Amino acid sequence: MPPAISTPLPHPPTRPPLRSRIFADITPLRSSVHYRRLWFGNTISWVGQQMTALAVSLQVYAITGSTFSVGLVGLCSLVPLIVFGLYGGAVADTVDRRKLGLASAAGATSMSVVLAAAALAGFHQVWLLYTVVALQAVCFAMNSPARSSMIPRLLPAEQLPAANALGSLTSNLGLMGGPMLGGVIVGLWGYQAAYLIDVLAFTASLYAMWRLPSMRPDQEEGARKRASVLDGLRFLATRPNVRMTFFTDLAAMVLAQPRALFPAVAALWFGGDAKTVGLLVAAPAVGAVLGGLFSGWLGGIRRHGLAILLSVAAWGAAVAAFGLAHHLWLGLFFLAVAGCADTVSMVFRSTMLQAATPDHMRGRLQGVFIVVVAGGPRLGDFLTGSAADLTSPTTAIIAGGLACVLTVTLLGLTSRGFLRYDARDPQP
Missing domain, CATH: 1.20.1250.20 (MFS general substrate transporter like domains)
Structure with missing residues (x-):
């Protein structure tokens, strides 16, 4: 097991070059190899997730011909996010966040494997798609608090705005580009191709989590052994x-x-x-x-x-x-x-x-x-x-x-x- 990482000491502020004061500041990517892997892994896997989200919606509509049924996909995702979001945060304050991130990313990967296997086998059932979407949302609700809580442990405080700006860029580029790529891939090679690409994309996130050091929460300041x-x-x-x-x-x-x-x-x-x-x-x-x-x-x-x-x-x-x-x-x-x-x-x-x-x-x-x-x-x-x-x-x-x-x-x-x-x- 890699050694635990401690919170980095703040560096004295320095005036960034002009390019960093205009364009996105990539200092966090240069200063921390762990953050760089985490950012790239999340970027690639997020695009894959958005491809899968579109492919699922297209598949539900192809099976049912109902826009209401497509709308239920969003509901299947929303409810687990709200219910398990709070629970996932509590778990992230109790266990090694690296292990939680790794386990939840592996769970999300397995759900994409299920989608790809079902599509390849010609098993087109709406209930399966709804179930997988709900379980994917549970995995995301467990993964996101763990991943976000790691960033202040990987970077000094003055680099957090730049890191969050890079995270915003990842999120919005994925929301824009993922569905477009998903539509093209489904049109050319079918649903199974989009799901298989998502499985491959998740390996980047899994690799980044695997290479992280131990990320146990700081138990000082009277923190309880069991977070509530x-x-x-x-x-x-x-x-x-x-x-x-x-x-x-x-x-x-x-x-x-x-x-x-x-x-x-x-x-x-x-x-x-x-x-x-x-x-x-x-x-x-x-x-x-x-x-x-x-x-x-x-x-x-x-x-x-x-x-x-x-x-x-x-x-x-x-x-x-x-x-x-x-x-x-x-x-x-x-x-x-x-x-x-x-x-x-x-x-x-x-x-x-x-x-x-x-x-x-x-x-x-x-x-x-x-x-x-x-x-x-x-x-x-x-x-x-x-x-x-x-x-x-x-x-x-x-x-x-x-x-x-x-x-x-x-x-x-x-x-x-x-x-x-x-x-x-x-x-x-």
Whole structure:
């Protein structure tokens, strides 16, 4: 077994070169071989997972011919993410995180093997696809808190914003490129080809986890031998800065989430069709990717709480502006701005969560993060859709964006400690 790794000592701040202050800062990839393997492995496997997600949806529709049945795929994924997200975080604070990451990645790999074997055997059953999707979500809910909790152990604190920007770039490129590759591969060689490629992609993540040193949680500061989900929630209740990172994200994702209205907006505002809906869906992702590519300047920001409030307010303002823009390309521009603002917010929220949380609590707080990220947008879809039925899509989108701006303004006025949060002295 490799020796345990200790938390790296902070390095004195140095002024990065001009390219790093403009483009994504790749210093974490250069400074830690373990982080570099983990990032590359996650990038490759994430693209494979998005290919599989599209292939499963296509296969369900081919079997049933029902869009409702395709919608159930998302539900089969959402429920395990919410239920096991908190549990996975508690487990990550109890066991060796390397072993947990390795076991959960192996479980996800085996699920892709099952999909490929069933497709090759001609066994096309919707219940099997639903079951595999649910089990994949369980594996992800166990893997993500463990993996995210490792990063502060692999890198010094000043490199966390750059690492989270690189993680955002991975996520958004996978969301954009994975489905496109999946569609091409399924069209050329069938579902089994997409699933087999996903199996191969998972080997990169497995290799990265295998090469990591032991990652047992820090058991100092009175940490219990058996971590409890309730202990994590109690900790969160007494840590206003960490708690505010979740409140601000909920303000954006619940109050100002226009995604559910894209089909109606495409037809009513732009006279478009499914292609127009695709452009609307892609625009925030494009903005998020650009935000990740040009994220080098984020490393110089110290007032992370203020940066979060401003970026979430920018998201809300951009969504409200989208509600006023009834010209397609102008609307796409504002959605891209919203996506870029979301990337900035995510970088600083993740960094604050990692830096201001004791190591023995990081897994549980990352579990809460999964629940918020998975559940918030779905609740936002329901709220926006209901508001549009009662009023109109225009009113619902504009009101949601303005409500987001107003909410984060009030949060900032009532949480002065969050406004003053300084990355050089992270206080939870």
